[in-house]
Amino acid sequence: QSALTQPPSASGSPGQSVTISCTGTSSDVGGYNYVSWYQQHPGKAPKLMIYEVSKRPSGVPDRFSGSKSGNTASLTVSGLQAEDEADYYCSSYAGSNNLGYVFGTGTKVTVL
Amino acid sequence: QVQLQESGPGLVKPSETLSLTCAVSGYSISSGYYWGWIRQPPGKGLEWIGSIYHSGSTYYNPSLKSRVTISVDTSKNQFSLKLSSVTAADTAVYYCARQFPLLAYFDYWGQGTLVTVSS
Numbered sequence: 001q002s003a004l005t006q007p008p009s010a011s012g013s014p015g016q017s018v019t020i021s022c023t024g025t026s027s028d029v030g031g032y033n034y035v036s037w038y039q040q041h042p043g044k045a046p047k048l049m050i051y052e053v054s055k056r057p058s059g060v061p062d063r064f065s066g067s068k069s070g071n072t073a074s075l076t077v078s079g080l081q082a083e084d085e086a087d088y089y090c091s092s093y094a095g096s097n098n099l100g101y102v103f104g105t106g107t108k109v110t111v112l
Numbered sequence: 113q114v115q116l117q118e119s120g121p122g123l124v125k126p127s128e129t130l131s132l133t134c135a136v137s138g139y140s141i142s143s144g145y146y147w148g149w150i151r152q153p154p155g156k157g158l159e160w161i162g163s164i165y166h167s168g169s170t171y172y173n174p175s176l177k178s179r180v181t182i183s184v185d186t187s188k189n190q191f192s193l194k195l196s197s198v199t200a201a202d203t204a205v206y207y208c209a210r211q212f213p214l215l216a217y218f219d220y221w222g223q224g225t226l227v228t229v230s231s
Contacts, residue, residue: 034215036217038158045223046158046221047221048219051216051219052217089157099173100160100171100173101173103159
């Protein structure tokens with residue numbers, strides 16, 4: 001199963017913005033509006049941050065936003081805070097008769 | 113509040129079958145949603161294993177499909193994972209989670225359980 005492609009790392013200073021890309025294909029990211037993003041701190045379970053491309057679950061700060069263009073989705077974290085330092089994974093529905101559900105390769109976000 | 117808790121052996125021998133159970137509280141499995149398993153090898157990324165609906169309909173990662181069985185027990189409000197013929201490559205933290213239909217996002221996760229494959 002092919003994972004979605006993310007940059008291994010991204011960084012920014014407190015207060016700045018960082019954007020993470022997630023590249024797939026027309027069979028997953030490009031084919032459905034079911035892209036989601038997860039935040040994972042060391043030793044913890046992933047936490048849903050964005051679903052259906054750009055929707056935020058209750059309790060997730062509006063500093064987190066998502067978008068999609070073609071086969072590439074993006075997560076932007078604005079006004080970076082120390083607690084935003086974590087691993088971030090994108091994911092996408094990939095067709096129930098195809099790959100099912102795929103995760104991205106993961107991006108380590110460092111707050112400088 | 114929906115809560116999920118994984119349980120099962122932390123050590124499995126090569127070639128044997130890994131078995132885990134996920135107990136759900138705060139929500140009835142029969143009420144809807146899919147219920148899935150995800151794993152994460154040490155220091156690596158997330159991998160979807162498969163998901164099941166309360167009716168028993170299942171979807172599996174094609175790369176693991178030949179070795180995976182996911183089942184549900186609505187009377188106990190839990191679901192289970194079996195992974196056969198394990199090797200060291202199956203060593204990972206295994207998570208169970210609730211999944212919005214159909215194979216969309218996972219909104220509630222268990223804490224995860226480490227399973228090591230070793231003789």
